[in-house]
Amino acid sequence: MESELKHKFTELSRGVYFIGTTPPKEDTPLEQVSAIAGKLLARLTEIEYDGLIVYDIQDETSRIDKPRPFPFKSTHDPRLYSQLLRQQSGRxxxxxxxxxxxxxxxxxxxxxQAWHQFGVRDLVLVGSPSSEGDIRLPLADAYRVLGDNPLAYQLGGVTIAERHAKKGDEHLRLLQKGQQGCEFFVTQAVYDAQATIDLLTRYALECKTQGKLPARIILTFSPCGSAKTLEFIEWLGISVPEATSLRILAAENPLRESISICHNNLQQILAACLPLGIPLGLNIESLTNRKEEIDAAILLFKLLKATLDLSLAQEQLTRAC
Known part of the structure; x- marks a missing residue:
């Protein structure tokens, strides 16, 4: 069977909504891994979501000289955790x-193995965090290998607005990855609305120039409840404007402030980019295992989903009139 998400992604008048998560640490007993999956899904029973995104965590120390705020530890196979989540949630x-x-x-x-043993149908391939080190399979070659495979995976890619701000060519990367088989893209967490607006605007205009339809872009947002989480966000390469950092750190309730910032950022992006005809979606993640930040991620999901749903309805009404 092919991906069930593929049909939803082609329904351009609707958003698609995901919760992002990581597999438990590799030393977690398997029975506890299943219990952790169940505990996560129990938290999600009150929200309407299309599915989950399971990350493959890399040791990115080759990308940056600064020490990682939270020590890196290997995790269980993302395919296994994806299978457990799919079986327990039905999504x-x-x-x-x-x-x-x-x-x-x-x-x-x-x-x-991913297809036959674990039931994976939707993939996002990620390359090396830096050009240094032992790269045994470049991302372009991985796309080629997947393209030659008869299994009907739905392939997605990663897009990074910060890279566009520095190099000015991320929109061309999106088009190239589309030619290599990517049917949708997931952004890095958004804390700089203007960087995302610049990228999406340039992408939409280039698609129009080339006579192509834009791929669906899934915007990632993550709450931030502490200076340590903010340090980790910046270590990951996520652009956080100085005023935004100061607002979060000076707030009486940093989590509430970060949710307000994320909401405002989404509103800015929607106002600028929905008229461009780019189909959008949301992915809400918690970057730590702190209960407060996980709960805040669920609140953020509710707020941002309602915002995107309303904006899409208003955009359809505008076009109809």
Missing amino acids: EVITYKSVSQRDEADFRAWLE
Whole structure:
């Protein structure tokens, strides 16, 4: 069977909504992994979402000289955690896969196992965090291997507005990745609305110039409740304007302030980009295991989903009139 999400992604008049998560640490006993999945899903019973996104966490120390705020620890196989979440929730799961550590033969075997053993249908492939180190399979080669595979994966890619702000060519990367098979894109967490608006605007205009339809863009948002979380956000390469950092750190309730900032950022993005005809979606994640930030992520999901739903309805009304 092909991806059930694929049909939803083609319904351009609706948003698509996800919760992002990471597999438990590798030393977690398997029975506890299943229980952790169940505990997460129990928190989500009060929201309407299309599926989950499971990340493949990499050791990104080669990307940056600053020490990682939270020590890196390997996790369980994202395919396994995706399978558990799908079985327990009955919803589809997008599974991330870091490809640089495997050669072509290993990656081909991984794809076969992911499809037949773990039931993965929706993939986002991620390349090396930096150009240094032992890269056994470049991302472009991984796209080629997947394209040659007869299994009908729905392929997505990552897009980074910060990269566009620095190099000015992320919109061209999106088009190139589309030619390599990517049917949707997931952003890095958004804390700089203007950087995202610049990228999406340039992408939409380039698509129009080339006579192509824009792919669906899933915008990621994450609450921030402490200076340590903010440090981690910035370590990940997420652009946080100085005024935004100061607002969060000076707030009596940093989590509430970050939710307000994320809401305002989404409103700015929608006002600028919905008229451009880019189909959008949301992915809400908590970057830590703190209960307060996980609960805040669910509140943020409710607020942002309602905002996107309303904006889409208003946009349809405007076009109808």
